[in-house]
Amino acid sequence: MSHPLDQNDPLAVKRQAFQVPDGVIYLDGNSLGVLPAHVPARLQQVVAQEWGNSLIRGWNDHGWFDLPAKVGNRIARLIGAEENTVVAADSTSINVFKVLAAALQLRPDRKIILSDNGNFPTDLYMAQGLRDLLDRGHELHVVSPDEVEANITDEIAVMMLTEVDYRTGRRYDMSALTEKAHASGALAFWDLAHSAGAFPVDLAGAKADFAVGCGYKYLNGGPGAPAFLYVAPKHQDQITPPLTGWMGHDAPFAFDLDYRPGTGIDRMRVGTPPILALSALDAALDVFDDVSMNDIRTKSLSLCELFLSEVEARCPNLELASPRDPNVRGSQISFRFKEGYALMQALIAKGVIGDFRAPDVVRFGFTPLYLSHADVMRAVDIMEEILRDRLWDSEEYKTRQKVT
Ligand SMILES: *Cc1c(COP(=O)(O)O)cnc(C)c1O
Secondary structure, three states: OOOHHHOOOOOHHHHHHEOOOOOOEEOOOOOOOOOEOOHHHHHHHHHHHHHHHHHHHHHHHOOOOOHHHHHHHHHHHHOOOOOOOEEEOOOHHHHHHHHHHHHHHHOOOOOEEEEEOOOOHHHHHHHHHHHHHHOOOOEEEEEOHHHOHHHOOOOEEEEEEEOEOOOOOEEOOHHHHHHHHHHOOOEEEEEOOOOOOOOOOOHHHHOOOEEEEOOOOOOOOOOOOOOEEEEOHHHOOOOOOOOOOHHHEOOHHHOOOOOOEOOHHHHHOOOOOOHHHHHHHHHHHHHHOOOOHHHHHHHHHHHHHHHHHHHHHHOOOOEEOOOOOHHHEOOEEEEEOOOHHHHHHHHHHOOEEOEEEOOOEEEEEOOOOOOOHHHHHHHHHHHHHHHHOOOOOOHHHOOOOOOO
């Protein structure tokens, strides 16, 4: 089935760059992006030739040592970051810890970390662990998203927020909140897990101090892909890394017995980078080389609007959980439904893959590089049928698996 809105889509050709399984409408690129079609061959080459033949020589001959910086710079372009401010490393959780610790040290007289209760729990967990480990009287203030602005005071050391709420898709005004934080002397630390690759981000323009994000969501780097972190140029030589591994040392191969931080963003590296995983992420980023993030945003808005209006018209038992205003939304639409888990299992059984977030949210991510308006219509057709015929109301769909 074709859809008129797909006629003049400049991104339509990109679908063939991805290996979307037959019979699947994939609305979960916000959790794990689809495999870009050329990645298996590239990985095969890295394994068989770079690893297999070059062995230890690969660190120099294939640029493995500088791969975290190279991939970082490719991601920087997508998130409006300056050259050499981003490094691909570790997981998002670990990067939250590294960045938050470094940020707190820049505000030694302040003790409060401000975050919100819509944040992804791991960010809050890492902050709690760091607070307890430091044992210097830090406090984590967790307020509701609409109370964040009013709670930015001159006691705040770091405002730590995720730009797009993983459950609802609500999006903060990064620029305005960063300005407010700075006016109170606080640092602004943004998690871009649901932003990077989903729409244009302007870290430099917003004057963000720090950021982190995932490699496996909209960047399509594969399950457990390395994450990234950003440090604004003015902070790079001021920060003290909390995890002082040899890869962040000023001269790793001098094998000094004492730690001395490297220059620039390199000091936020810790240990030996996972070259296979980084190579997959590096290759996956190729799909962004010739597309504009503005085109991605335009199509994302169009896909989301179509989905939202069709679902509201045809699936009246679902309650919108996302903001209606597209300007304050990322690239996902969520609905509340009491039997949301069973509904999502029934959808997945029919090839429409989204996900479920407790207690009652069904979540649909829209990735303009491999989705069409026709896909959206087909997904709504299937959901309408499942709800109308109560196909979700079956034991097989109600037994929860480990990963929802
Ligand atoms: C997905 C996500 C994470 C995931 O962290 P990992 O360390 O990769 O498991 C962290 N924070 C936010 C805001 C996320 O959305």
